[in-house]
Amino acid sequence: MVKNKIISISIITVLVIGGFFLYRYFFPNTERKIIRHLNSLVETVSFARSENSSGQIATALWAERLAEYFTENATIMLEDVTEQIWSLNGREQLKQTMLAARPRLESLDVSISDPVVFIKSSTTGQATVTIKARWQEGELDSNFWAREAVFELEKRDQQWLIIKVESVPVIRR
Amino acid sequence: MKRKIIRLILIATLAFAVFKFILAPVWITGLSMEPTYHNGRLIFINRLIYLRRPPARGEVVAIRTSGLEVMYLKRVVALPGESLEIDNGLVKINGKLLAEPYVTKRQPWQVPTVTLEPDEYYVIGDNRENDAANHLFGRVAIERIVGRALW
Numbered sequence: 001m002v003k004n005k006i007i008s009i010s011i012i013t014v015l016v017i018g019g020f021f022l023y024r025y026f027f028p029n030t031e032r033k034i035i036r037h038l039n040s041l042v043e044t045v046s047f048a049r050s051e052n053s054s055g056q057i058a059t060a061l062w063a064e065r066l067a068e069y070f071t072e073n074a075t076i077m078l079e080d081v082t083e084q085i086w087s088l089n090g091r092e093q094l095k096q097t098m099l100a101a102r103p104r105l106e107s108l109d110v111s112i113s114d115p116v117v118f119i120k121s122s123t124t125g126q127a128t129v130t131i132k133a134r135w136q137e138g139e140l141d142s143n144f145w146a147r148e149a150v151f152e153l154e155k156r157d158q159q160w161l162i163i164k165v166e167s168v169p170v171i172r173r
Numbered sequence: 174m175k176r177k178i179i180r181l182i183l184i185a186t187l188a189f190a191v192f193k194f195i196l197a198p199v200w201i202t203g204l205s206m207e208p209t210y211h212n213g214r215l216i217f218i219n220r221l222i223y224l225r226r227p228p229a230r231g232e233v234v235a236i237r238t239s240g241l242e243v244m245y246l247k248r249v250v251a252l253p254g255e256s257l258e259i260d261n262g263l264v265k266i267n268g269k270l271l272a273e274p275y276v277t278k279r280q281p282w283q284v285p286t287v288t289l290e291p292d293e294y295y296v297i298g299d300n301r302e303n304d305a306a307n308h309l310f311g312r313v314a315i316e317r318i319v320g321r322a323l324w
Contacts, residue, residue: 116240170238171245171310172313
């Protein structure tokens with residue numbers, strides 16, 4: 001009798017917890033949508049060594065897909081490994097830069113961690129994340145770069161687009 | 174059997190609490206703290222030490238980014254309110270040369286005098302063999318310092 005009760009309670013607990021996670025997955029709140037959008041961006045930008053033998057058309061499609069995460073006049077200002085600010089203005093410049101960069105890289109692995117999302121209004125939001133990037137150029141050892149960055153996003157036609165990305169100077173001269 | 178299971182659960186809970194809130198494990202990526210800490214080494218960060226007192230000069234500290242998954246590991250060389258200058262690779266604090274026995278080789282870095290705010294520390298990695306442009310160092314706010322490297 002008691003054993004059956006414990007089993008019933010355990011099953012109900014698992015169902016409730018499972019239901020909660022399923023609900024969160026299929027009906028994400030705004031913060032979760034923004035984090036998913038950023039995770040999707042870094043998955044799109046990343047490529048393995050085996051994927052890098054693709055031709056110019058594939059590279060162009062890759063750059064085009066990347067650019068679609070941003071607004072037409074988005075700005076990107078990121079600190080590179082030498083602490084110089086690497087700056088891009090607009091989708092077109094982003095596309096051209098990525099088109100030029102890809103052939104030089106053997107692989108690129110980008111991820112984000114520790115996201116902190118702030119919803120400013122129903123159509124604007126901000127996400128502070130740590131971006132990690134590992135890449136390989138030719139036969140050289142892989143390079144690693146990590147920086148905190150703030151993404152400003154705007155909702156257009158039910159889709160969150162990035163207006164601005166800027167490094168946060170955690171350690172500054 | 175029941176006691177063993179309870180004991181295991183207690184140990185697991187304790188281990189979780191210790192490594193989550195007290196001693197943060199960190200895998201070192203990069204060369205900025207060579208030769209003191211090598212790339213790929215595992216160290217632990219004492220997260221409670223700075224609840225009792227502020228960071229001291231010479232201590233190796235972990236500096237958080239947006240969270241704790243990625244942290245910078247650097248050494249404190251100057252304290253709040255002090256002025257720092259790097260002249261030909263040598264660090265001077267308030268005009269006096271700082272002894273740095275942990276630095277084995279150095280490039281002739283030049284950094285003009287900076288005066289730290291009341292809530293700022295100056296941190297540098299121990300590996301000074303590269304150009305200053307390839308090394309992340311400088312001022313960091315106290316609230317970014319998570320803890321001290323355990324050894």
